[in-house]
Amino acid sequence: xxxxxxxxxxxxxxxxxxxxxxxxxxxxxxxxxxxxxxxxxxxxxxxxxxxxxxxxxxxxxxxxxxxxxxxxxxxxxxxxxxxxxxxxxxxxxxxxxxxxxxxxxxxxxxxxxxxxxxxxxxxxxxxxxxxxxxxxxxxxxxxxxxxxxxxxxxxxxxxxxxxxxxxxxxxxxxxxxxxxxxxxxxxxxxxxxxxxxxxxxxxxxxxxxxxxxxxxxxxxxxxxxxxxxxxxxxxxxxxxxxxxxxxxxxxxxxxxxxxxxxxxxxxxxxxxxxxxxxxxxxxxxxxxxxxxxxxxxxxxxxxxxxxxxxxxxxxxxxxxxxxxxxxxxxxxxxxxxxxxxxxxxxxxxxxxxxxxxxxxxxxxxxxxxxxxxxxxxxxxxxxxxxxxxxxxxxxxxxxxxxxxxxxxxxxxxxxxxxxxxxxxxxxxxxxxxxxxxxxxxxxxxxxxxxxxxxxxxxxxxxxxxxxxxxxxxxxxxxxxxxxxxxxxxxxxxxxxxxxxxxxxxxxxxxxxxxxxxxxxxxxxxxxxxxxxxxxxxxxxxxxxxxxxxxxxxxxxxxxxxxxxxxxxxxxxxxxxxxxxxxxxxxxxxxxxxxxxxxxxxxxxxxxxxxxxxxxxxxxxxxxxxxxxxxxxxxxxxxxxxxxxxxxxxxxxxxxxxxxxxxxxxxxxxxxxxxxxxxxxxxxxxxxxxxxxxxxxxxxxxxxxxxxxxxxxxxxxxxxxxxxxxxxxxxxxxxxxxxxxxxxxxxxxxxxxxxxxxxxxxxxxxxxxxxxxxxxxxxxxxxxxxxxxxxxxxxxxxxxxxxxxxxxxxxxxxxxxxxxxxxxxxxxxxxxxxxxxxxxxxxxxxxxxxxxxxxxxxxxxxxxxxxxxxxxxxxxxxxxxxxxxxxxxxxxxxxxxxxxxxxxxxxxxxxxxxxxxxxxxxxxx
Numbered sequence: 070x071x072x073x074x075x076x077x078x079x080x081x082x083x084x085x086x087x088x089x090x091x092x093x094x095x096x097x098x099x100x101x102x103x104x105x106x107x108x109x110x111x112x113x114x115x116x117x118x119x120x121x122x123x124x125x126x127x128x129x130x131x132x133x134x135x136x137x138x139x140x141x142x143x144x145x146x147x148x149x150x151x152x153x154x155x156x157x158x159x160x161x162x163x164x165x166x167x168x169x170x171x172x173x174x175x176x177x178x179x180x181x182x183x184x185x186x187x188x189x190x191x192x193x194x195x196x197x198x199x200x201x202x203x204x205x206x207x208x209x210x211x212x213x214x215x216x217x218x219x220x221x222x223x224x225x226x227x228x229x230x231x232x233x234x235x236x237x238x239x240x241x242x243x244x245x246x247x248x249x250x251x252x253x254x255x256x257x258x259x260x261x262x263x264x265x266x267x268x269x270x271x272x273x274x275x276x277x278x279x280x281x282x283x284x285x286x287x288x289x290x291x292x293x294x295x296x297x298x299x300x301x302x303x304x305x306x307x308x309x310x311x312x313x314x315x316x317x318x319x320x321x322x323x324x325x326x327x328x329x330x331x332x333x334x335x336x337x338x339x340x341x342x343x344x345x346x347x348x349x350x351x352x353x354x355x356x357x358x359x360x361x362x363x364x365x366x367x368x369x370x371x372x373x374x375x376x377x378x379x380x381x382x383x384x385x386x387x388x389x390x391x392x393x394x395x396x397x398x399x400x401x402x403x404x405x406x407x408x409x410x411x412x413x414x415x416x417x418x419x420x421x422x423x424x425x426x427x428x429x430x431x432x433x434x435x436x437x438x439x440x441x442x443x444x445x446x447x448x449x450x451x452x453x454x455x456x457x458x459x460x461x462x463x464x465x466x467x468x469x470x471x472x473x474x475x476x477x478x479x480x481x482x483x484x485x486x487x488x489x490x491x492x493x494x495x496x497x498x499x500x501x502x503x504x505x506x507x508x509x510x511x512x513x514x515x516x517x518x519x520x521x522x523x524x525x526x527x528x529x530x531x532x533x534x535x536x537x538x539x540x541x542x543x544x545x546x547x548x549x550x551x552x553x554x555x556x557x558x559x560x561x562x563x564x565x566x567x568x569x570x571x572x573x574x575x576x577x578x579x580x581x582x583x584x585x586x587x588x589x590x591x592x593x594x595x596x597x598x599x600x601x602x603x604x605x606x607x608x609x610x611x612x613x614x615x616x617x618x619x620x621x622x623x624x625x626x627x628x629x630x631x632x633x634x635x636x637x638x639x640x641x642x643x644x645x646x647x648x649x650x651x652x653x654x655x656x657x658x659x660x661x662x663x664x665x666x667x668x669x670x671x672x673x674x675x676x677x678x679x680x681x682x683x684x685x686x687x688x689x690x691x692x693x694x695x696x697x698x699x700x701x702x703x704x705x706x707x708x709x710x711x712x713x714x715x716x717x718x719x720x721x722x723x724x725x726x727x728x729x730x731x732x733x734x735x736x737x738x739x740x741x742x743x744x745x746x747x748x749x750x751x752x753x754x755x756x757x758x759x760x761x762x763x764x765x766x767x768x769x770x771x772x773x774x775x776x777x778x779x780x781x782x783x784x785x786x787x788x789x790x791x792x793x794x795x796x797x798x799x800x801x802x803x804x805x806x807x808x809x810x811x812x813x814x815x816x817x818x819x820x821x822x823x824x825x826x827x828x829x830x831x832x833x834x835x836x837x838x839x840x841x842x843x844x845x846x847x848x849x850x851x852x853x854x855x856x857x858x859x860x861x862x863x864x865x866x867x868x869x870x871x872x873x874x875x876x877x878x879x880x881x882x883x884x885x886x887x888x889x890x891x892x893x894x895x896x897x898x899x900x901x902x903x904x905x906x907x908x909x910x911x912x913x914x915x916x917x918x919x920x921x922x923x924x925x926x927x928x929x930x931x932x933x934x935x936x937x938x939x940x941x942x943x944x945x946x947x948x949x950x951x952x953x954x955x956x957x958x959x960x961x962x963x964x965x966x967x968x969x970x971x972x973x974x975x976x977x978x979x980x981x982x983x984x985x986x987x988x989x990x991x992x993x
Contacts, residue, residue, distance in 0.1 A: 095129065102133040110137055114148040121155055131160050138170045143181060150189040157193040164193060168201045175205035180214035191224035199232050203239050210244045215253035222248055222256065226263040230270060242275055250285050257289040258297025261304050278308045287322045295331040302326065302337035306344050306644060316348035317355055327366040332377055335366050336384060336647035343391065343643055363395050368402050375410045382416040383652045387642050389423045390634060400424045404436050411445060418451050422458050430459060430466040438473050441485060450488045453477060457492025461499045462629040471496060471504055478514060486514050487523035494526035497533070498627045505534055512544065521556035524548070528559065532566025536573050542581060545570060552588050557595050564589050564598065568605050572617050635863065659867065748772055748924050750780040751871060761864035762857060763787035770871040772925065777806065777831040777874050783815065784824050790859045791818035797829055800852035804870055805838035805951065806831045833950050841978035849982055873986040876925035880948035887929045887946055891956050894973040900980050904988045905967040911991045912966050914943055921945055924990055939963030947983065955983040
């Protein structure tokens with residue numbers, strides 16, 4: 070039989086459209102788009118879409134492609150609509166020409182075309198299109214065909230994102246509630262999805278599940294698609310049953326989803342069941358039955374691909390913290406396989422430690438000992454650490470764990486020995502004066518220690534048990550030879566251990582302690598080491614007995630930190646199972662910031678910027694960066710678990726007076742005072758009452774008299790006790806900020822229903838600084854933890870730092886230095902922006918100078934632009950307290966309430982923050 074050859078125009082060879090086009094292709098495409106042959110026209114549009122897909126600009130063919138929309142061919146119509154969605158933003162006026170076609174297609178007899186028209190109108194995010202979308206959308210929501218209705222439901226959520234007021238005015242939310250009662254399960258699922266999206270966007274509960282709605286959701290659960298089931302289950306998880314009986318009834322309907330093939334459905338069902346089990350605390354039999362039912366589906370997830378395994382393991386990590394008895398008999402499932410990826414192995418180890426008990430500890434120790442002989446160094450370290458954590462957790466098994474660790478030390482593998490020393494130190498702290506017989510073995514391996522943590526641990530052991538080690542002073546002396554080169558953690562331990570040794574054996578160690586104190590106080594530039602050295606010196610010289618009580622006093626034993634998430638945070642994360650929160654182990658507000666209101670402002674700014682560009686006669690192109698988030702935009706940003714270790718420090722902020730370059734603008738020859746501007750903190754809501762024990766928290770930053778201040782405002786919404794004493798801590802951040810005092814006192818206390826404001830002075834320390842990742846801008850976010858001392862509640866949030874509060878009073882440059890610095894910075898390190906809609910005070914250069922000077926942005930010079938009437942350029946300099954310099958050029962034009970900003974700096978990672986700081990000052 071002769072071979073069958075495909076036509077050149079057959080649909081199976083669409084890859085040919087992605088081949089490199091020859092010169093003059095746009096002209097040829099334009100001719101083909103106007104072809105009368107339908108196949109040629111379809112091929113031409115496919116070529117246009119292919120070019121668009123690979124990044125070529127084909128916007129010049131907009132009207133030609135748009136003409137193709139008048140067709141009955143659904144394939145061609147889809148392609149044209151796809152093109153329109155992509156270029157509608159850049160060609161909004163021309164997109165309006167397609168409105169009639171959209172409206173006409175929304176009434177087409179074919180439901181596929183009706184749905185396509187509504188979907189496309191929803192995807193075109195142009196304000197003027199939304200005016201025409203409402204009527205077709207209203208009809209589509211009540212369309213006889215379920216495919217059109219389910220498409221329209223999703224379109225409502227998209228419209229809410231663009232114009233929320235329009236959705237409420239036209240009653241679309243009420244129609245979505247009606248769709249939950251729809252006879253088609255897919256329509257119900259999309260209605261639930263749309264309402265959930267709107268609830269997240271608005272921050273309001275628009276779902277409003279009643280008893281009748283609940284039954285309809287449960288009925289649709291059995292019939293809709295798997296992703297529809299996920300949406301419905303997620304909505305059920307947010308519903309609070311009236312009592313335990315209703316919770317039990319819902320769980321009974323949801324339980325069959327645990328056998329679903331889709332892992333997302335399984336995890337969403339687990340989330341619902343775990344949430345509702347809290348309502349059934351009185352029914353122990355039902356909880357026991359549910360516990361048995363939850364284990365098999367969770368175990369089954371571990372037979373999936375590694376990526377799904379990892380997600381499942383991160384969720385299981387939370388589940389076993391909440392209810393360890395669910396998987397207490399399944400610990401073998403979490404034993405690592407030889408071919409598991411390292412990220413899966415690490416997560417399995419965490420869960421093994423959480424599930425280990427006296428019944429299975431022997432089995433676990435055998436497994437961990439095997440892991441400690443693997444080739445992956447990180448995995449081996451984690452395995453050795455796990456053995457130590459088992460000892461800390463299980464007192465009866467501690468001796469067996471130490472036996473395994475001693476066997477591992479005998480292997481003489483460097484990193485195994487070092488990790489073993491670190492965990493044995495923790496075991497000594499957990500069980501003091503019980504296992505000291507192994508110290509001799511540890512001392513034999515002293516020469517193999519070369520890592521700071523291992524050295525610090527060994528030194529702690531020597532100092533703590535100096536009276537039982539015959540040559541403790543000699544062992545410490547070996548470390549003292551390299552004291553100045555050691556890591557700060559090792560130096561601190563050496564100092565303390567030497568003092569302990571002296572207090573226990575003063576005759577033989579007096580010279581050694583004198584030597585250490587001299588090095589710590591006179592030769593070290595580490596403030597922590599220096600301070601500790603002075604404290605010990607004064608204690609020893611004034612009251613040796615007091616020194617013994619302080620240094621050798623009985624210490625509290627350490628606790629098992631396996632269950633390390635706070636109960637309140639754990640409950641939040643259990644409600645977020647099957648989302649990114651459950652993988653990050655952080656609440657959503659810690660890493661998701663919604664700025665919908667800002668989007669509208671940015672759009673308005675862009676229009677103003679265009680008008681300004683038209684008024685400008687200079688032929689320069691400026692990149693509009695109005696879409697950069699201002700420092701106070703993330704009003705709802707929260708934060709999750711914060712590392713409260715390694716915090717605190719000493720201030721290094723410069724407080725020298727500004728030189729004459731900046732001071733000259735405060736007065737004129739006739740003594741007329743310039744406008745006085747005092748920096749004010751831009752306050753934003755950072756934590757809501759439901760997350761902080763009934764207290765709304767607002768925060769902002771400013772600098773006053775050379776001191777960086779964090780303003781915190783407390784609104785006592787429902788806290789039962791007045792807000793009086795609090796403790797504050799900052800996580801490491803891009804600016805090195807930490808509080809000078811961790812105590813906050815509200816004087817007078819803030820009663821229920823009242824409001825109070827406190828100020829926290831901040832200092833900049835190098836050990837609190839987190840450098841920006843290479844090639845990425847520094848994050849403005851500062852994570853904060855506050856503890857209410859009256860209630861014991863700890864709440865976490867994130868607030869965007871006001872970068873101008875970091876500017877030092879020594880940032881003024883003379884003109885020559887400014888010019889040299891400007892020329893030395895590569896033009897590639899310039900940042901441009903246009904700030905529009907400025908207040909009157911920011912279009913007057915003199916007032917801008919005064920405003921900037923109050924914020925340590927110093928005037929350098931101003932000059933008119935040649936041949937351009939009414940336009941002038943003004944130059945400013947800034948320097949942060951950490952030594953970063955920024956140079957700015959601002960261009961003003963008389964009669965135009967906008968300003969161009971050009972900023973140059975070698976500190977590229979902080980350039981955007983500095984530019985945004987100037988823009989915020991101009992807008993203030």
